[in-house]
Amino acid sequence: MPRDATPTALKVHHDHDRCIADALAAAAEVCRELGARFTPLRRRVLEIVWQSHKPLGAYGILDVLAAEGRRPMPPTVYRALDFLVAKGLVHRIPSLNAFIGCTRPGRRHDGQYLICHNCGTVAELTDEGLNTALGKAARGHGFAVESVLTEAVGLCPACAERRKTAS
Amino acid sequence: MPRDATPTALKVHHDHDRCIADALAAAAEVCRELGARFTPLRRRVLEIVWQSHKPLGAYGILDVLAAEGRRPMPPTVYRALDFLVAKGLVHRIPSLNAFIGCTRPGRRHDGQYLICHNCGTVAELTDEGLNTALGKAARGHGFAVESVLTEAVGLCPACAERRKTAS
DNA sequence: ACTTAATTTGCAACATTATAACACTTCTAT
DNA sequence: ATAGAAGTGTTATAATGTTGCAAATTAAGT
Numbered sequence: 453m454p455r456d457a458t459p460t461a462l463k464v465h466h467d468h469d470r471c472i473a474d475a476l477a478a479a480a481e482v483c484r485e486l487g488a489r490f491t492p493l494r495r496r497v498l499e500i501v502w503q504s505h506k507p508l509g510a511y512g513i514l515d516v517l518a519a520e521g522r523r524p525m526p527p528t529v530y531r532a533l534d535f536l537v538a539k540g541l542v543h544r545i546p547s548l549n550a551f552i553g554c555t556r557p558g559r560r561h562d563g564q565y566l567i568c569h570n571c572g573t574v575a576e577l578t579d580e581g582l583n584t585a586l587g588k589a590a591r592g593h594g595f596a597v598e599s600v601l602t603e604a605v606g607l608c609p610a611c612a613e614r615r616k617t618a619s
Numbered sequence: 620m621p622r623d624a625t626p627t628a629l630k631v632h633h634d635h636d637r638c639i640a641d642a643l644a645a646a647a648e649v650c651r652e653l654g655a656r657f658t659p660l661r662r663r664v665l666e667i668v669w670q671s672h673k674p675l676g677a678y679g680i681l682d683v684l685a686a687e688g689r690r691p692m693p694p695t696v697y698r699a700l701d702f703l704v705a706k707g708l709v710h711r712i713p714s715l716n717a718f719i720g721c722t723r724p725g726r727r728h729d730g731q732y733l734i735c736h737n738c739g740t741v742a743e744l745t746d747e748g749l750n751t752a753l754g755k756a757a758r759g760h761g762f763a764v765e766s767v768l769t770e771a772v773g774l775c776p777a778c779a780e781r782r783k784t785a786s
Numbered sequence: 787a788c789t790t791a792a793t794t795t796g797c798a799a800c801a802t803t804a805t806a807a808c809a810c811t812t813c814t815a816t
Numbered sequence: 817a818t819a820g821a822a823g824t825g826t827t828a829t830a831a832t833g834t835t836g837c838a839a840a841t842t843a844a845g846t
Contacts, residue, residue, distance in 0.1 A: 458760040489813080491823070510803070525826060530804065535823095546713035547768065549803060549832095564753055566762045579756050582749060586731055586771060589746050593625040594776030595733045601714065602769045604753060609761030656842080658794070678832070692797055697833065699795095716832065 459555060459575035461505035462566075464610050472502045475553050479541045482558045488539055493524075497532040498553065501542055506572040507550030545574060547603050552576070562600040568608035570615075575608070626722065626742035628672035629733075631777050639669045642720050646708045649725045655706055660691075664699040665720065668709055673739040674717030712741060714770050719743070729767040735775035737782075742775070 460466050479498055483490040500516050501508055510529050517524050533551055536542035541557045544550070545565055555576050564577040587597045607615070627633050646665055650657035667683050668675055680696050700718055703709035708724045711717070712732055722743050731744040754764045774782070
């Protein structure tokens with residue numbers, strides 16, 4: 453994917469099965485490189501998170517697992533999520549208390565999340581220019597930035613279109 | 620205050636009573652302009668939030684009020700906070716589930732929060748350039764940004780100094 | 787001033803999100 | 817094989833946030 457291609461989440465039509473498959477394959481690869489264990493539970497949790505481009509809460513994941521017969525308790529899911537977040541496979545969106553699959557796993561990065569307040573879809577940008585600009589501004593005041601999380605709320609293309617059509 | 624002055628929170632020595640007094644005065648003024656009621660409870664909650672430059676959780680505020688004899692229930696505090704946030708007098712830091720006094724009340728703005736992971740101090744920047752840059756990048760993908768919240772974690776000047784000295 | 791309507795606060799109950807502590811199992815490396 | 821480490825299961829509980837309704841206060845019109 454070119455560096456500034458439009459995030460897949462913002463494309464109305466896309467092969468989402470492909471999103472999931474790619475994410476799982478990339479995750480397996482990342483874990484292999486890091487010598488981390490990509491267990492069935494972790495894999496399944498990641499897969500659930502990737503079911504859509506809308507962030508999913510820990511208890512939402514629990515519900516899905518419960519419906520499958522497995523009846524895990526909260527710590528089980530939180531531990532899997534902690535692992536996935538630590539390995540950079542999943543991001544937590546603090547303002548939503550929810551998790552979303554990372555579209556650039558493997559490399560360390562500070563993302564910008566575009567949250568549609570209409571449909572809930574979240575797309576991830578990775579504009580290093582923004583991060584370095586902030587880092588520079590902060591450094592000017594003596595503050596040493598180590599990580600940045602940016603959450604933008606607005607309207608995604610699909611919802612903007614729908615809104616225009618409806619009026 | 621000049622547009623790019625170093626946030627007071629990052630200054631080791633400053634007259635914090637002045638911070639509080641200024642914030643309360645500014646809040647009264649903002650409420651007057653908006654025709655909103657700056658009730659004793661709201662005023663007291665704002666004052667408590669301003670006790671330091673470290674964000675304070677709703678239940679922390681509850682504890683302070685409880686120690687004063689008043690024994691409010693959670694909704695009371697959350698409503699006061701909702702009001703203060705809605706009027707732009709207080710910001711919520713989602714990753715900390717906590718609230719901090721706004722240093723630029725009155726004008727609508729999207730801030731960048733510099734969170735020290737050592738002492739917990741949070742300073743607020745307001746770099747409109749960063750926001751417009753993000754808005755532009757998002758717009759390029761068809762996403763219409765309406766508000767942005769940026770949380771940067773790192774080391775504040777005081778803690779960086781302390782760390783250097785200690786080693 | 788008096789009444790009405792709207793806003794604010796009090797209060798009880800509850801919903802949601804997250805963690806602590808410890809037991810048990812599974813995997814890995816020797 | 818076996819010891820140690822890592823992962824998972826389970827119980828209980830902590831921390832954060834909300835709903836719904838009643839009482840009190842305030843604002844505005846008469």
